[in-house]
Amino acid sequence: MPAERSQNTLWQTLALFKPLLYFFLLALALLSSSRLMLAWLYSDRVDNAISWFDFILLGIRADVVQIGYFVLIPLLLLSPMAFALHKPLMQLWWRRIWIVWSLICVVVFWFMEISTPAFLAQYDTRPNRLFFEYLAYPKEVFSTLINGFAGWLFIGIASTTIVIFVAYRWYKRTDNRFNTRTIKRRYLIGVIPILIICTLFGIRSTLAHRPANPAFFAVTSDAMVNSLILNSTYTLEYALCNLKHEAQANRVYGSLSNDKVISEIRQTEYLRNTEFPYDNYPTVHYQQASVSRSQPLNIVIILEESLGATFVESLGGKPLTPNLEHLKSQGWWFESLYSTGIRSVRGIEAVVSGFLPTRARSTVKLSGSQRQFFTLADVLGRQGYHTEFIYGGQAHFDNMASFFVGNGFQSVTDQDDYENPRFVGSWGVSDQDLFDKLHQRLVNTDASTPQFTLAFTSSNHEPFEFPDGEINLSEQPKQTVHNAVKYADHALGEFFAKAKKSDYWHNTLFLVVADHDTRVYGEELVPVQKFHIPGLILGADIQPKTVSTITSQIDLAPTLLSLAGTSAYVPTIGQDLSQSDVKPANRAMMQFEDNYGWLQGSKDGQILTVLQVKKPAEQFLYSPAQNELTPLRKNLSEKHLRKVVAHAMLPSILYQGRSYYVPLQN
Template sequence: MGNISNILNNLRPFALMIVSILLLLSISRLALISLWYSRVEQSNAFGFILGQGLRFDAVLLGMLLVPLVLLMPLLSTSSLMFPAWRMVLIIYATLTFSLIAFMEMSTPAFAEQFDARPNILFFEYFEHPKEIFATLWGAYRGQLLLGIPSVLALGWCAQLVVKKSMQAAVPLSPFVAMPLAFVLLLICVMAARSTLAHRAVNPSTVARTNDALINDLALNSTYSVAYAAYEMRHEEQGGARYGNMSDEDALAIVRRESHIPESAFVDEYTTWHEAGAGNAKARPLNLVIILQESLGAEFVGSMGGLDLTPNIDALREEGLSFDRLYATGTRSVRGIEAVTTGFLPTPSRSVVKLSKSQRNFFTLGQMLKEQGYDTSFIYGGEAHFDNMRRFFVNNGFDTIIDEKDYIDPVFTGSWGVSDEDLLTKAHQTFEAMGDKPFFSLVFSSSNHTPFEYPDGRIEPFDKEKQTVNNAVKYADYAVGEFFAKARQSSYWDNTVFLVVADHNSRVHGADLVPINGFHIPAVVLGSSIKPQHYNKVASQSDLPPTLLSLIGIQGLNPMPGRDLTQLADDVPGRAIMQFNAIQAYMEDDEVVILQKGMDPQCFTFNGTHLVDERQPDSRISNIAVAHSSWASATYENGRYKSLLANSADTGDNHDVLAEAGLTPALEK
């Protein structure tokens, strides 16, 4: 009886940890269900969330307890080491409980922004503590002031409970501790795997409804972040794949769907091709891309949104306006990836942040620099954010202008100087170019949480000042002021401008991919651009090849996007959207949803929601899988880098280019 009693005394801290963590996670899950109850009810998922939630809480507990179980035979079997065992239990339980509490308390704000539990984006934000803390303090001050003391209090309570639970425990016999640890380890492994099948459970296990957030509620946030960290190991191999298509088949489909003549491709392994210009010029035009932070179609009056953007509404009638353009993702770096490189989205992070794309990766900056352009990136904040400076400097951008380069700005907020200051700096920079051709990416930031902007510029839309609606209205004001100056400038007649959003403000909804949340404005302007509305579905990744055509640039590039100025009328429009770990491929109103470890799902987009789920259409499903597979394989194999870089690394392209008569031009 004494041995049994002592075993129970030693197991009591484990039992208390299990009960406390399960209770905490259950309370959090019920709170999240209440916050999104209408969507839970619509999905008829209440029982599913609770049942699978308990399962994944057990998965987390199984993983968390393994270190303690392994240490038990080493620390709990001698009087000398037993005090250290007590201390390990107390510290581990306190830190673990505090971490789980922190993750659950941070979930509502994260889900409100990204319509998902914390995931890989959680890591990305914590790489930039200055910006993230300023944002949290400005927009979530109440949650911080309540949450941090709550986490500390819960951690303190946890250590008191564990300390008290160990009072009656004494060292175990090694002959008891060893088999006990083996049994406990077996239980932990079984709990962590949660299945006898070949593969352990993972987030795909709970992908049961057509609402991605509802599926996520069946997880817990510590697990979702841990799984994201686990998946990051695949990033340098191009990320996890959807489907099982061969790289050769994927490449063939992507080349076909780009509607680039087969004779234009320079080898059989890549999408590098000789692109013509639909608007040939004796002197190619300058190019300016104004990338607008978080400007979804829902804020643009002429696109059916709120009446917040009178200047952009006017510009849309003066240039080439894309009425059904969709962003490739929900982060700024995804928008940068699309409009400066033409690369397609993958389940991994944007190539702006990945290591294999930090040198000789194709960008418009690199291509135009080789053709004699001055190239620049102009930003109002700190350019190191999201690895932008490194990516641009190493891939063809001559000049980086950021917050430190502004003298006496009108206004400085959490994310840097105002859009007003940004666009004034851009105008001054362009005026100084003289006759030298230039390309510039100008990236705004005023329309970003916590929505700070100078007084006296706009008539507020909302009574409260710092709202997204007011920030959008101010950002539009700054765009209007810029174009008023640009029209009177020395560079206006020789420049093509693109005003486009990087992504929407918040992408959320009950669909697996909320397509409406990816709908963004874009308009191409300039003295050479005739007013026109492009009404087909189009993607952000179609914009770079279209822009090259409009400014009169010919040459080699690997972009699989379409030159929309030369696309035949009978070709259906298409867009590719990455939403957390899910990808959507849309062709007109047909949508294919891709999830890891699952077969493609086919829907119809009715203008607001995905409806009419049906058996997968093999043609469009194969196209969807091909584009995702191509992007992963192309990144992994380095085939989006300059051809000279590829040639130096592998020798793959040199002979082919020589036969095509293109090598001399590249070697100039």
């Protein structure tokens, strides 16, 4: 009888941990079901990337990691309380706390998973840093959701509400049926440590030197499939956790010292004979303009939202961008220009600052670059230019206004500054309103004061809203990306038709360039085709020319300065493509999630080198015509790899040292 009573007491002790077991099984079932549904939606990509057995097994391991974190937190916090569980009142509160915590976690899991399909369709990955960054802009985000993903928005809100209601009712019903148990303290002393150890092992998920992390589950060459193996709560938490490492985000690609990185950069062919006079600003050098002018030209950058090179073609035989097609024969047309990233702020930092991409947030958002960070506005403002940013939406979006005002832009024009605009959508006034404002500014400027203007369009942004009756629609319904591209091109054509007839045309240099492509996705480690963007420099005395070599967005700033006739100290390491006596670098760099791509033209074709986090670098032969990446089996050249790694690590070094800036001259 004593043995039987002891056994019953043990089982009654274990019964107190039933809520933990129920939570584990419910969470695992929920996360696994969601993963299988997503895998079914993208079954072709899963089939091509990994076996279903491995996919499911790795997914369960990833879920155990996340569930383990949610179990460990209360298990550690409530451990002191557990040793008093022989008291009935303590048992009641122990159980209540566990159940409430478990239900909160299940609701979080549900909300994140039900939010995933729409996010995945837009960004080709599970929720990451963008998921919480864009919560700061509810108007724009809600408009995008209601117009583009209304079904998922309704399902998400309704189902989450139902889950909360059902969970609450279940909690109340089970709480009323709770019975206290006879428990021995010695059993608790044995059970609690075992649970903690098992939970820690589930979180670690491996006996290897390092515990499991997202790189541990990155077993395919398709970044989207790798994200499916994880769960959305984990990917979001990992993104939040990584914020503290942003200053050193790209140091993960190599172990070169700061001095070796700087030395490697300075050995770049077009920088090799350059003097770098500042020890604390290691990339600052003097750039002599290739064109001599009695008065420097105005510079106008028209940053086109989401205008990938794939749109500068035809749709069913009908041209989507006839105006850009017409204009490209009148200036410098960049045939192989590539963006550095996949977000607008990444395009801004590359075009306006010439800054290389990183895994971290763009410098437009980072706190350490809101003052004393190089921009074209800063260098031109020091030379007497009036500098302005013109936008059709709210300039606070993506922290643009703060970044621009803090780094050389003397005025900012946004949606609130338009009187009686012809059209206002979710993302602000139409491109035609924007270009009317730009034209007005250029007409009314003082001819003796050179102007630098950045104009950023927004009509070609989901949900693709633009005025009725302006274009012949390419397809139905109206609000599609192809129609929005056609409208954006229409507005651009109208502007240049007026600009060519204006006095400012002859003393103004224009750059038309995309910030990035729309919806950058693909099965490859770096989907190169989706980084291909159009670029055109025209105006003033620019002679038509096609730049066929591979070019990066970071090359545009130094080239513009030179063509405008402005010599200055700059920290940019992009190439001034107007220097005819220097061989083109014929390369571009691009950041895709955690992968860093370096596309290099060579006698063997275009070679893509991809750096990965905690994995060896890989090389591919890229065929632009077929959009194919063929793995190269030969060993990477140490010299080439060192160059790529140095360029990948440099932006983190410059940001961390606050050294991407030209110090004021005394």
